[in-house]
Amino acid sequence: MKIVVIGNAGQLSYELVRILGENTICLGPEDTDITKEDVLSQTLAKLSPDVIINAAAYTAVDKAETDLALCHAINATAVENLAKYCKQANAFLVHVSTDYVFNGHKGSPYLPSDPIEPQGAYGKTKADGEKALLQLLPGASCLIRTAWVYSAHGNNFVKTMLRLMTEKPQLTVIDDQIGTPTWAKGLAEVCVSAAKNKTAGVYHWTDEGVASWYDFALAIQELALEKGLLDKIIPVLPIPTSAYPTPAKRPQYSVLDKTSAREAFSSCSPTHWRKQLSSMMDELEKETNE
Known part of the structure; x- marks a missing residue:
């Protein structure tokens, strides 16, 4: 089976190559x-x-x-283009979307199967990509x-927190947005399956x-101290979303139900986020010491 990965610079493509092998074809810009x-x-x-993994x-x-045209082109138009190709070429498409397609009020x-109602431009473009995919393929x-x-590769919340924890005397982190941290390695395993x-x-x-993002930040600090x-x-203080306004509105609660996925991908049993974070930080520690 010939698998082609779309994207070659991100966290997910990095982990996909680790699983599929160095000779994997990853198409970048x-x-x-x-x-x-x-x-x-x-x-x-x-x-x-x-098969194509997007x-x-x-x-x-x-x-x-403010960058809506490019965001829509990558998150929606490109997905439609991939679906069209797969349809005429009789190929299978694996596509990754986001919890941000939900409004966060549930x-x-x-x-x-829950209805989607994205709150910001990013979520809306990802929702448009989903709709094109499900309509065409x-x-x-x-x-x-x-x-x-997050991953040991690329930019993400974990690495940002580690950097800020070395630079700042204290941090404030939002404590009223609830979700689930996800190591890109586990996600890549599911995509390959x-x-x-x-x-x-x-x-x-x-x-x-x-x-919450606050819980996540505390765990990052605790594990990073353990691992050197x-x-x-430094003090990490909880704040509400209202105290840290951002251009994009984010879902307050976006935990995802994995019941059907556990059955469909039975070889990839999900692991608690804190254990996954520890494993990823072991990788960071190894890289730092090399």
């Missing part, structure tokens, strides 16, 4: 233009993949509010929604458990 249907189709036709996304949530874990695609993704088994449908995948990634403790 220098290889093709995913926002142009004819260019993308020509590139893919030469490669003739059986790991490309515009994820700058606040910047998306108060209990979101099911894959419902039987030959796997849509996986995830949340709060979906690709190899051509598991069609809409699924949710995150690590286990729930947390930080050498001092």
Whole structure:
């Protein structure tokens, strides 16, 4: 089976290559233009993949509010282009979406079948991508929604917190947005399982458990001190969302229900986010000491 990964610079593509092997074909902006249907189709036709995993996304949530054209091109138009190619080439598409397609008002874990109502530009463009995929390729695609993704590679909340904890005398972190941190490695394992088994449908995948961004930050500091990634403790104080206004509105509660995913991807049992965070930070520690 020939698997092609779209995206070559992000956290997910990094983890996909670790699983699939160094010879995996990852298409980046220098290889093709995913926002142009004819260019993308020509590139893919030469490669003739059986399965495509789309790991490309515009994820700058606040910047998306003013950079809407590019955000829409990557998160919606490109997904439509990939779905069109897969439909005519009889290929399978694995696509990753986000908890930000939900409004955050439900108060209990979101099911894959729950109605979507994105609150910001990023979520709206991801929702448009979902709609195009499910309209064009419902039987030959796997849509996986995830949340709060981080990795030892690239920029993310974990690495930002570690940097700020060395630079600042104290930090304030939002404590009333609730979700689930997700190590990109576990997400990549599910994407590969979906690709190899051509598991069609809409699924949710995150690590286990729930947390606020404040809980997440405290765990990052505690584990980093244990592992020698930080050498001092600083105060980390909880604040409400109202005290830290951002251009984009974020869901207050976006925990995802993984019941159907646990069955569909039975070889990939989800692990508690704190344990996953510890494993990822072991990788960071190893890299730091090399």
